[in-house]
Amino acid sequence: MNAVLTLIERRYPLFYDLGTKRLRLVLAFFAALYLGVAGVMWAELIVTSQDLFTRAGPIIGGDFIVFQHAAERAGDPDMAALYEMKSLKAELEARYPGHGEMNFGWMYPPTMFLLVAPFGDAPYLAAYGAWIGAFGAILLIVLYRLWADRFAMFFAVSAPPFFQAVITGQNGLLTAALLALAGGFAEKRPVVAGVAAGLLTVKPQLGVLVPFAFAAAGCWRAIFWAGATALALAALSVAAFGPDNWRAFIDGLLAHGGRMTNPGFPFEKLVTPYSFAAMLGAPARVAGGVQAAATLMLAAYVAFIWRRTKDADLRLATLSTAALMATPYAFYYEFVIALPAIFVIARRAVETGWLKGEKLSLIGLWLLTLQAPGDDVVPSLSVCALSAFAAFAIVARRALPAGGV
Template identity: 35%
Template sequence: MKITKAIESWITRERVRIFCILIVPMLLVLELVKTWSDPAHFGRFPYGHDFIAFWSAAQLAAEGRVEALYDPSVYFALQRERILSGGILPWFYPPTFLSAIYPLGRMGFAAAWAAFSVVGIGGLALAARPFLKGRDRLGWALLLGAPVIGVTLVQGQNGAIVAALFLGAFAARSAGRTWLAATLIAGLAIKPHVALLIPVALVAAGDWRLILRTALMTLAFAALPWALFGIESWKLALDHLDSTQLIFADQAPLVTMVTAYSGGVLMGLPFQVSAGLQTLSAAIAVLIVWRLWRARTIAPDLQLAGLMMAALLVPPYGFRYDMVVTLAATLLIVGRAERHGWLPGEKLAMAALWFLPLILPNIAHVTGLPAGFALLLLGLWSVWRRAVLHGRTPPPAGQRSPAA
């Protein structure tokens, strides 16, 4: 306890602000130096190692060759032309995501990466605005200066876009803009496994209007790739659904994953045991989200924080760049702590959730343990503890809670 207090006393607003200013630019500069220090790569665009897969897919879609996404001789060859580090990435995404990135196929790689990044970071800032309103600049610094944002930019991943859709949807719900909320939730069809707990939360809250409108918008979004690329796009995606198992066959990606199943595989556990751990993880997440959203006296910001903290505990497939969703949940807890006081050990827990995604692969390499999964459990426990101890906000007489 003394060690925890000593560490927390070191975590001051001034030091945190310095970290927020330095980390993302430092990661971008380090990636530039690392790339250009190799004479063979000097002068080449250094970012977007994962984005290469998105851009190559968008190119093929723009050319009307969606079937080539599943032809390694074509799709992998496009990636090899630009790859600087990492490996070739198979196409794992649903046609809804292909519809979203389709315009990028008409752009050069650097411009497409920049546009993709601006949409993600800008969308996240816009979605977070209602939650950060009235707070000082530190809240914005914690959001935009987080290490996971730097990771997302360097890799060219979609974590910020997913978090923006998540936050934006529930900000719209709180404002009574149900159709907008439904549209944004349906937009999560670009990465549906991250949104699996949203129906659980909405059913628990009895928000049937939003459920119905979300179902309608999801059907509309599912029809979009059909209109753009034909029904064959869905047939191909479903036929190749089993290809996602390839990600678990390679040890290298496992150290950057944050799920119970990947953690079990990383530790060398048998398939059945790893699958059992994932089932248990999902069951815990469902139970806690159900109880948080079923209660009528839990503060809405804590309900949302619990939902986002639990999002990556359900699917067996999830990486550290997906933890932008967890980052958003962390900021909701920090905001409540700033208003109502910190619980013992809470500041250290939030600091770990904010910073450690940067070095999760290093921790996994050294220890062989699933540090990312441990962080998710820490975050969900933090939400649950605060909800039980300090999260109750009784509604005015005669009114239901805003979470209802």
């Protein structure tokens, strides 16, 4: 390898210089190029849209259509009907006639109504802008606390998963921040970490590993505050909207689990072991078995790392990258959850030195996430799942030695 680099340096000094001494600027240029091109294309879709719907078909903000509709329905006597996909589909199609089928689902616990309710009174575009602006700002503040570096912050904003979280109108920017706070501050700021973990219960599948992490590390204060926050949210949702929504939520969740076994489900958009197996053509039972085994191993892995090291960066990175794969149901727009993990790993590399091939691994991961959500052909390799596996491997390469492996 050294001989190859020496040859390149001798024959192509400019390319060698760009790939070594000026690599940071080169990467910043391509990140800016991606952000500029993607931003212009997105802006063009918005400018040319009619009645909020783009020429490509989907509404501006994608899934935010469901969040705002739920916000407007919060408090209605029949709001529990949102948990029935047929009912939600009929409501959205009646609200936006002439725009095809609205195959959306509302699979969130009733506590999510508390989060979305403030966005129900504003016009759609204003509410969408506030939704993305507020959650994006929270994530950027958390990232800045982790690494106050202007180049690093720019790379974070220009990362494909960040942009995908924005245009899909999902809540990944918020859940990424909450998981980073829970993972990175459990030891030194247990109240902050616990409250963040409790708030994460609005999307419970992404926090399934948090109790294992906190318990393994003996972060009992964080556990207390997480439990107190979760219980307070649940009680507040019952007080505000009644208990019927919880029964509807459980029924809707069971029905949705059955839909995930159907061949027509968009497995290519998931980042999980379940989707990886399904995209290879595995039957639902086999894919479910793969996911169950992966979840158990991930829980053991997270508990091991959290027990063996007090390094907050590695705890955060381990939890965030494992959380994506511990549930069968995590879409590509939630890959932004891994962003804080990659952020702290890059900071560690800059401060203490890069591992062999680590720079190329991070560049490769950036390029891989650019391909999301990937092809829907079965059998094939899932680009989304491979991205999650790659992020996990990059973190594990540093976390396992710190744990004594």
